[in-house]
Amino acid sequence: MDLLFPPVCGGCGKVGFRWCPNCQGRIPRIVEPFCEKCGIPVRKVGLCEKCQLEPPAYRLMRSWAVFESPIQNALHTMKYRRNIGGLGDALALQMVDFVCSLQWKLDVVIPAPLGRERLKERGYNQVGLVARPLAHELELKYAPLALWKSRETRSQVGLTISQRRENVSKAYQANPLLVKRKSILLMDDVATTGSTITACTEALLSAGAHEIYALTIARALSHHDLTRV
Ligand SMILES: [Zn+2]
Ligand SMILES: [Zn+2]
Numbered sequence: 001m002d003l004l005f006p007p008v009c010g011g012c013g014k015v016g017f018r019w020c021p022n023c024q025g026r027i028p029r030i031v032e033p034f035c036e037k038c039g040i041p042v043r044k045v046g047l048c049e050k051c052q053l054e055p056p057a058y059r060l061m062r063s064w065a066v067f068e069s070p071i072q073n074a075l076h077t078m079k080y081r082r083n084i085g086g087l088g089d090a091l092a093l094q095m096v097d098f099v100c101s102l103q104w105k106l107d108v109v110i111p112a113p114l115g116r117e118r119l120k121e122r123g124y125n126q127v128g129l130v131a132r133p134l135a136h137e138l139e140l141k142y143a144p145l146a147l148w149k150s151r152e153t154r155s156q157v158g159l160t161i162s163q164r165r166e167n168v169s170k171a172y173q174a175n176p177l178l179v180k181r182k183s184i185l186l187m188d189d190v191a192t193t194g195s196t197i198t199a200c201t202e203a204l205l206s207a208g209a210h211e212i213y214a215l216t217i218a219r220a221l222s223h224h225d226l227t228r229v
Helices: 049-053 071-080 087-101 116-122 128-138 161-168 195-206
Strands: 060-066 108-111 147-149 172-174 183-191 211-219
Touching: 060 087, 071 087, 071 183, 071 211, 087 128, 087 211, 108 128, 128 183, 147 195, 161 195, 172 195, 183 195, 195 211
Parallel strands: 060 211, 108 183, 183 211
Antiparallel strands: 147 172
């Protein structure tokens, strides 16, 4: 199949790779100091203003990269292109060391779910393309059916912080049989304001989860335009 459809790098388009060495070496990382709770860059060590005012229900949130090229392209590729085999695996492999360095005590990996309509339209959850191989590498259980969207929501793109929160509030439900007393790695592709992670966390805790550690592949920072991410 690769002869007919040679792989193309998800980051830069280079032919012959799913995720080329050049892109692998150009990951824009979040550097210290960042908020101890939500992982967003801050001026000095401690909690960011938002976490001080209103501590999130999750235990910790961290992101592997800043939502910029080439990660931004890779995530876009996983969402909108069909020929994606291998890109999620490559990203997961590259993330393993980072996730291990966090030293989180985890039982199960759960991807942030898509709504039923979006899932039908796309055919797959792009978060799962990375979450599944990552769970495998970490030797953790993968439970994509433990959390689902109980109502449709509109796209968060272009919404303000409070509109985003309102949009996804109480939109998720979790299966107590799969999450009760578990320490959960909740995974999403991009966090912008964190409202999806917060809504998912609330659903998991209501279903009896012990604690939630949130991990996103990328983080959109304040200089990224909310009308575009
Ligand atoms: Zn590349
Ligand atoms: Zn914070």
